[in-house]
Amino acid sequence: MGAGYDLSVGTYSPDGRVFQVEYAAKAVDNSGTAIGLCCKDGVVLGVEKLLASKMLVPGTNKRIYAIDKHIGMAVAGLVADARQLVKLAREQAEEWKQRWGEPISGMCLSERIAAYVHAYTLNWVYRPHGASILIGSLNPEDGSAPCLYCVEPSGSCSKYFGYALGKGKQAAKTEIEKIKPSELTCQEALFHAAKILHQVHDENKDKEYELEVTWICPQSDFIHQQVEYAAKAVDNSGTAIGLCCKDGVVLGVEKLLASKMLVPGTNKRIYAIDKHIGMAVAGLVALAQVEYAAKAVDNSGTAIGLCCKDGVVLGVEKLLASKMLVPGTNKRIYAIDKHIGMAVAGLVADARQLVKLAREQAEEWKQRWGEPISGMCLSERIAAYVHAYTLNWVYRPHGASILIGSLNPEDGSAPCLYCVEPSGSCSKYFGYALGKGKQAAKTEIEKIKPSELTCQEALFHAAKILHQVHDENKDKEYELEVTWICPQSDFIHQQVPPELLQEAEERAKKALEEAEED
Structure with missing residues (x-):
């Protein structure tokens, strides 16, 4: 520990160290691996996405982003921090293009982001960003001058032939030095990126994972794009690496999957910044105040969301604090728009603020664009709003998590379920649970495979799960609150009719009693 010198980013230790910046860098070292390879004809970015849940929708929770057509960005570290840097990078790329009439270079973009990150290390009011990024780019005109930059939590910015971030960075960097990426084409470097990310993954310690790999090279017409077949070849990987080859740059990350219900392809760690620039990021942060806020969520009644094939079901266990409480009050599921519902867990006052914000955002979007806002x-x-409250010591993080269910209001297509947590992270799931019964609930959700059920069928399972995880010996009396958005509700977020909910509860209780007897 820093013996008091680690309480503020504005304080040096006697030996000249700034502990808060070192802690931010440690957060990056705890994340899935990300790599970047600068090749002779382009750049390859790759990440190891750790899957936090089996219910996470494949392809969500991205770690590689497109910033412009010629720029990609892979990220490592706290995802919410990384997304802020992705947003900044895109704004800077667009501003440069409007001002100068040409795409921004990887060098200029990297230096601008580094200056922004560095500013957060100077003022004790803020905390440093717990994320590092790899930016890959080339000349969008002819594909010349591929380059790879790394921006770290200290605000330092360096140019590399190849680099790695995350928990497997040391082993990955050793392998990158052996292959000499500047002498390879992106096509050749692709094999090495996949091999390195698989090699550094620790199956004994790490969660399940999938690989996300992108490139900017002749094969992609000098545009930052996903490498689909490469991702399949390396779908078991967590470190991030970058290789600067003689014809381009390769970025790769190992995305550890925290959940089997996480939608595949989400939780990105490589991003396109511009057509000729890509960015890979790495890192995972453990901020005490954010963790305490998450604990507030874990102490609340259970909330679940099921994304079915024809809609979304939201359900909560409402603990009754008083027998004098009017039935139906103290809501925990809210209508945001006709086609969007939100279930909350945690501190009710914090959650209501997020509900108010969501309704304002939905109304503003409708007035501005003339169409309903999407769930994504x-x-x-x-998530961006919640994340802002984790950056400044003046504020405290929100002690609430939310589940957002939505679909296309025109025809009921594309049902989706998102979760926003106190850290500001946002992920897409097939099914998810929050609150004190979340672990048991998530186990049951993984068994029923909600994406294969209709909302009518899922109603029984939702009631059963919520009754099953309730602890009668410890918890207060409770009532269920269940809503859906599906054909039965005309694709409008509505309370499940009382008679249907009662029938589902009776079936659920009977099934649980029979299971106990067996």
Whole structure:
């Protein structure tokens, strides 16, 4: 520990160290691996995405982003921090293009982001960013001058032939030095990126994972794009590496999957910044105040969300604090728009603030664009708002997590479920649970495979799960609150009719009694 010198980013220790910046860098070292390879004809970015849940939707929770057509960014570290840097990078790329009439270079973009990150290490009011990024780019005109930059939590910015971030960075960097990426084409470097990410993954310690790999090279017409077949070849990987080859740059990350219900392909760690620039990020942060906020969520009644094939079901266990409480009050599921519902867990006052914000954002979007907001856009906006409260010591993090369910209001297509947590992270799931019974609930959700059920069928399972995880010996009396968005509700977020909910509860209780007898 820093013996008091680690309480503020504005304090040096007697030996000249700034502990808060070192802690931020440690957060990056605890994340899945990300790599970047600068090749002779382009750049390859790769990440190891750790899957936090089996219910996470494949392809969500991205760690590689497109910043511009010629720029990609892979990230490592706290995902919410990384997304803020992705947003900044895209704004800087667009501003440069509007001002100068040409795409921004990887060098200029990297230096601008580094200056922004560095500013957060100077003022004790803020905390450093717990994320590092790899930016890959080339000349969008002819594909010349591929380059790879790394920006770290200290605000330092360096140019590399190849680099790695995350928990497997040391082993990955050793392998990168052996292959000499500047002498390889991106096609050749692709094999090495996959091999390195698989090699550094620790099956005994790490969670399940999938690989996310992108490139900017002749094969992609000098545009930052996903390498689909490479991702399949390396779908078991967590470190991030970058290789600067003689014809381009390769970025790769090992994305550890925290959940089997996480939607595949989410939790990105490589991002396109511009057509000729990509960014890979690495890192995972453990901020005490954010963890305490998450603990507030874990102490609340259970909330679940099931993304079915024809809609979404949201359900909560409402603990009754008083027998004098009017039935139906103290809501924990809210209508945000006709096609969007939100279930909350944690501190009710904090959650209501997020509900108010969500409704304002939905109304503003409708007035501005003349159409309803999507669940994805709404979730990302709320996540950005929540994340802002984790950066400044003046504020405290929100002690609430939310589940957002939505679908296309026109025809009921594309049902989706998102979760926004106190850290500001936002992920897409097939099914998820929050609150004190979340572990048991998530186990049951993984068994029923909600994406294969209709909302009518899922109603029984939702009631059964919520009754099953309730602890009668410890918890207060409770009532269930269940809503859905599906054909039965005309694709409008509505309370499940009382008679249907009662029938589902009776079936659930009977099934649980029979299971106990067996």
